[in-house]
Amino acid sequence: MLIGEVARRSGVSARMLRHYDRLGLVQPNSRSSTGYREYSPEDVRRLFHVESLRSLGLSLHDVGRALDDPSFAASGLVDELAARAEERVARDTELLTRLRRVGSARPDDWDDVLGTVAMLGDLDSVSAGKRQSAALASVGDRPIPAEALAEAVLREPATNVAGALRWALAQSGGHAIAPLRRGLHSPDPDVRRRAVDTVVEIAHPDATDVLREALVHDDAQIRRVAALELAARGMTDAVPTLIEMVHDGANDVDAADALGLLGSDSSTVAALMDGLDDVAVRLRVTQALASIPGPAAVQALQGLTQDADRSVALTAEYILGRSE
Numbered sequence: 001m002l003i004g005e006v007a008r009r010s011g012v013s014a015r016m017l018r019h020y021d022r023l024g025l026v027q028p029n030s031r032s033s034t035g036y037r038e039y040s041p042e043d044v045r046r047l048f049h050v051e052s053l054r055s056l057g058l059s060l061h062d063v064g065r066a067l068d069d070p071s072f073a074a075s076g077l078v079d080e081l082a083a084r085a086e087e088r089v090a091r092d093t094e095l096l097t098r099l100r101r102v103g104s105a106r107p108d109d110w111d112d113v114l115g116t117v118a119m120l121g122d123l124d125s126v127s128a129g130k131r132q133s134a135a136l137a138s139v140g141d142r143p144i145p146a147e148a149l150a151e152a153v154l155r156e157p158a159t160n161v162a163g164a165l166r167w168a169l170a171q172s173g174g175h176a177i178a179p180l181r182r183g184l185h186s187p188d189p190d191v192r193r194r195a196v197d198t199v200v201e202i203a204h205p206d207a208t209d210v211l212r213e214a215l216v217h218d219d220a221q222i223r224r225v226a227a228l229e230l231a232a233r234g235m236t237d238a239v240p241t242l243i244e245m246v247h248d249g250a251n252d253v254d255a256a257d258a259l260g261l262l263g264s265d266s267s268t269v270a271a272l273m274d275g276l277d278d279v280a281v282r283l284r285v286t287q288a289l290a291s292i293p294g295p296a297a298v299q300a301l302q303g304l305t306q307d308a309d310r311s312v313a314l315t316a317e318y319i320l321g322r323s324e
Contacts, residue, residue, distance in 0.1 A: 026047045154198075228242075
């Protein structure tokens with residue numbers, strides 16, 4: 001085939017085919033009677049090999065070595081090309097995220113664009129003061145997108161900066177919930193704690209849903225924080241975790257107060273009184289009953305006045321006497 005037909009069938013321009021010829025990548029040795037290059041089936045096959053290797057990101061120099069040098073190692077170069085591609089994807093992903101965040105701020109002009117870019121940069125600053133200033137300034141004329149604030153709070157080690165970020169996110173409603181939900185499932189326990197500490201400050205139905213999901217989290221600390229906040233929101237879903245906290249002695253005073261906030265319920269008292277073989281557990285339950293109103297709690301305390309352990313019995317008597 002002549003060069004024009006090869007170009008038409010392969011999709012490789014005649015100019016590129018001549019370039020391949022000069023480099024020695026694809027050199028048709030035959031000539032037509034009129035002196036034009038003539039590609040043999042083997043030349044066409046080599047051309048497709050060249051194009052296939054180029055599609056992987058190989059340079060023309062490396063393509064020639066891959067086709068002609070038997071000692072040229074394929075696996076090492078392919079691994080290197082994959083690593084380069086991953087770096088490009090990471091850079092492009094970072095750029096795309098930044099562009100979307102700037103766009104979500106709805107800039108009116110290039111001054112707004114530059115201002116948003118500067119604030120996003122301050123969130124990544126090594127200076128805690130700059131990070132805090134950016135968080136506080138984000139609730140104003142030039143807001144930082146909630147997702148950027150959420151990702152910043154998940155990685156923020158400084159207590160004062162994290163507090164400013166949580167305050168800013170509390171003003172954003174439910175827009176930051178998705179990254180915070182992801183943060184709850186981070187392998188890093190510090191990230192998980194920052195996520196739940198932030199969610200509890202957001203008064204939004206989506207935040208309440210995330211806290212309900214957190215009640216079955218593998219991390220006990222996440223379950224406990226979620227339960228205390230759900231109780232404050234009047235959600236009875238928290239009761240089993242609160243009872244577990246009293247039994248385990250984990251923030252048991254706060255858990256008892258939270259149970260009291262949810263009001264009197266005979267089933268709650270019955271669950272609280274279940275499995276009291278240990279004296280320390282009975283004592284904590286007795287103290288917790290002081291926070292729970294209603295006849296079921298009174299009846300349970302009356303039974304505990306007969307407890308074999310004197311400290312439990314005396315505590316129950318004291319609580320009943322105080323309530324009279």
